[in-house]
Structure formats: structure tokens, C-alpha cells
Amino acid sequence: MKIYHLSHTDLDGYGAQFVTKFYFSDIKFYNSNYGKEIDVKFDQILNEMDDEKSIVLITDLNLTLTQCAKFEEALKDKNSKIMLLDHHQTGLECAKKYPWYLLDNERCATKITYDFFSSIYGKDEKLDKFVRVVNSVDIWLKDEPEFELGKVCLGLVSMAKEINNIMFGDTSRDYIFYLLDKTQKYFNEKDGHIALDEALHIFKKSYFIKEKNDTLNNLISTFVVDMLSQNKEKFMIQYRDKTGILTYNIGNTSIIGNEFLVRNPDIDFFLDMTSRKTMSFRANNSADVSLIAKELVGGGGHVNASGGFYPAFKDGHTYEIIKKQIVDLIEKKTKAEEASKEQMAQE
Structure with a gap:
């Protein structure tokens, strides 16, 4: 039986998935914040489901009554079941109505998940310690011996932004799992939280190093360019006769954009859209991005480096x-200009 596991985006959310990863192999992970994003990710699960009998497991996220009814009904058609393990008191009304909604506000979701599956498949000493670390900080048990370790792990997840989770969700999650696995080495050491805090930079570099050592920023840039190059068909966009690549909140646009274009001469321009509605364009003498920026959003700049602001852009939960x-914007702007030229020609 396949498991589709949707969880929150903090330490407790990833911690619950870290637990299920220990017990199961045939599992697909998804992550979401609260609210409407849950609906988006649930619809994504439905679209990716096959005919195999499955379980949708939701952890560290509370649903509304409307979502509960919608999700339960949708899974009937898929011959699949739903189970929710959570600790947020706001889900109490749902927990009273739906038997698959398990709510316990005295344990974090990671511990609820571990206690549930370990009661069936057996406990693990190392994983048990990890769960106590997460539980101590998530429900803020300051007197627990694992509390300071939990604080370091909490910061580790919140600051693990090196890999964009919208563009590379699976890789971003694998990276977080890798870091969480590395933390366990320090759980039984004296002042382990201090040693762990000092080791985080090394952990991060060890994930990105391939052939030779370098600064963390350089290693990350090379890693991201590799992923963009391997998956560029997915990210391609077309502007008139120019082929571009669209990224989202990629960061270090100058470095990553230029390195990508050098390594991929078949791509004419690089465009990074951000959640702040800004657009950063880069080229390597194959396109005049100042003209592209001007036509699309009234922006501008240089031939190989330009920018703009797209006020109508709405942040999305999927790439x-x-x-x-962006594709709709390009089509709208280019077709409008072509229509204007045709009208002028007729006059």
C-alpha cells in the first residue's frame, strides 16, 4: 500500500515525515503551510495517485470541516483512506466528527506519528531520541534535557533555504532529511547542542560537495545550476523567437543566471520571478533582456542584465x-503588440 504524506514545513512537520521514512519505503512526500495551500497540495496528491490502494497521511496540519468533508469524499473515488495525526487545538471540532482525525495537544506531531507506527512496527532507540528532541522544542518543554538540541534543530530547518522548495520540492526535502540525520550524532554528547551548532556549516557543505571543496555559496550555485540544466525542459519559456528559462526565488540571480547561460548556450535568457513581484533578467549576448523587460512590465536596464516589477503577480504554491x-503575460503582451502593428499597417 502506497502512502502519500502531507505535512507542515517546520521541524515538527519534517520530523513526522522523517519518522514515516524510517518505517516505509513506498511513500511520496508533500509539504504545506496552513490554509488554502493544503487544498492545492491535496489536489496535487489526487492528480498523482494511481489505481493502487493508498493512504493519505496528514501530519502537523489542522483542517477545516469543509476540507475534511472534501478530502474524505474525494478519496472514496480513489479507493483510498485518509488519516490525520495532529496536535493543534483548532482541529478539535474536526476530531470530534471524523474518526480518522487523531488530535492530541500534549504531544507534537512527530511524537504522535512515532508512537502510532512504533506501536505497530516496533521502537528504535535512535529514532526515539530524535523524536524526544523534536517534541521538547515543539511544545516548548524547557526543562527537558533535549530542549537545547531541539532549538538548534528548529533553526536548522527554518534556515535550510539553500534549495528552492517550490522548484525542487523533493530535493529540498531530501536535503532537510540529510541534515536531520546528521544531527543525531550529537544527541548523546555533553553540550551536544553547542557542538551541533558549530557543525551545521560542515553538514551543509558535505551535501553539496561533488568533486572538490569550495565556499558554501559556490557549492550551492553549482548544485542549483546542475539541477536547472538537468530539468531545463520543465522550466523553459518562449518569448518571440527567444528561448528562456523561468525560475522562482532562486536567489543569487547574477551568479546562477550567468553560469547557467554559459553552460546552456541553447537558452537565450534567464528570468527569475520573486514573491516580492520583482523580475530579474539575465542574458549572455543572445538576447536583449532590456527590451524584454520593457515590453513585459515596463522595466529595463542593460542588454544582459535587466529587471522589472510585475504588480499583478500572485504568489503560488506550485511552480x-x-x-x-508568466506565460500568460508574455502571450498577452506580444499578441497586443502584434495586433497594434497590424492595425497601423492597415491604416
Whole structure:
């Protein structure tokens, strides 16, 4: 039986997935914040489900009554079941109505998940310690011996932004799992939280190093360019006769954009859209991005480096939602100019 596991985006959310990863192999992970994003990710799960009998496991996220009814009904058609393990008191009304909604506000979601599956498949000493670390900080048990370790792990997850989770969700999650696995080495050491805090930089570098050592920023840039190059068909966009690549909140646009274009001469320009509605364009003498920026959003700059602001842009929870907005913008602007030229020619 396949498991589709949707969880929150903090330490407790990833911690619950870290637990299920220990017990199961045939599992697909998804992560979401609260609210409407849960609906988006649930619809994504439905679209990716096959005919195999499955379980949708939701952890560290509370649903509304409307979501509960919608999700339960949708899974009937898929011959699948739903189970929710959570600790947020706001889900009490749902927990009273739906038997698959397990609520316990005295344990974090990671511990609820571990206690549930370990009661069936057996406990593990190392994993048990990890769960106590997460539980101590998530429900703020300051007197527990694992509390300071939990604080370091909490910061580790919140600061693990090196890999964009919208563009590379699976890789971003694997990176966080890798870091969480590395933390366990320090759980039984004296002043382990201090040693762990000092080791985080090394952990991060060890994930990105391939052939030779370098600064963390350089290693990350090379890693991201590799992923963009391997998956560029997914990220391609077309502007007139120019082929571009669209990224989202990629960061270090100058370095990553230029390195990508050098390594991929078949791509004419690089465009990074951000959640702040800004657009950063880069080229390597194959396109005049100042003209592209000007036509699309009234922006401008240099031939190989320009920018603009797209006020109508709406932040999305999946890359497909973001890409559609940019593709629609390009089509609208280019078709409008072509229609204007045709009208002038007729006059």
C-alpha cells in the first residue's frame, strides 16, 4: 500500500515525515503551510495517485470541516483512506466528527506519528531520541534535557533555504532529511547542542560537495545550476523567437543566471520571478533582456542584465501556477503588440 504524506514545513512537520521514512519505503512526500495551500497540495496528491490502494497521511496540519468533508469524499473515488495525526487545538471540532482525525495537544506531531507506527512496527532507540528532541522544542518543554538540541534543530530547518522548495520540492526535502540525520550524532554528547551548532556549516557543505571543496555559496550555485540544466525542459519559456528559462526565488540571480547561460548556450535568457513581484533578467549576448523587460512590465536596464516589477503577480504554491502567470503575460503582451502593428499597417 502506497502512502502519500502531507505535512507542515517546520521541524515538527519534517520530523513526522522523517519518522514515516524510517518505517516505509513506498511513500511520496508533500509539504504545506496552513490554509488554502493544503487544498492545492491535496489536489496535487489526487492528480498523482494511481489505481493502487493508498493512504493519505496528514501530519502537523489542522483542517477545516469543509476540507475534511472534501478530502474524505474525494478519496472514496480513489479507493483510498485518509488519516490525520495532529496536535493543534483548532482541529478539535474536526476530531470530534471524523474518526480518522487523531488530535492530541500534549504531544507534537512527530511524537504522535512515532508512537502510532512504533506501536505497530516496533521502537528504535535512535529514532526515539530524535523524536524526544523534536517534541521538547515543539511544545516548548524547557526543562527537558533535549530542549537545547531541539532549538538548534528548529533553526536548522527554518534556515535550510539553500534549495528552492517550490522548484525542487523533493530535493529540498531530501536535503532537510540529510541534515536531520546528521544531527543525531550529537544527541548523546555533553553540550551536544553547542557542538551541533558549530557543525551545521560542515553538514551543509558535505551535501553539496561533488568533486572538490569550495565556499558554501559556490557549492550551492553549482548544485542549483546542475539541477536547472538537468530539468531545463520543465522550466523553459518562449518569448518571440527567444528561448528562456523561468525560475522562482532562486536567489543569487547574477551568479546562477550567468553560469547557467554559459553552460546552456541553447537558452537565450534567464528570468527569475520573486514573491516580492520583482523580475530579474539575465542574458549572455543572445538576447536583449532590456527590451524584454520593457515590453513585459515596463522595466529595463542593460542588454544582459535587466529587471522589472510585475504588480499583478500572485504568489503560488506550485511552480506550475507561477509559470502559467508568466506565460500568460508574455502571450498577452506580444499578441497586443502584434495586433497594434497590424492595425497601423492597415491604416
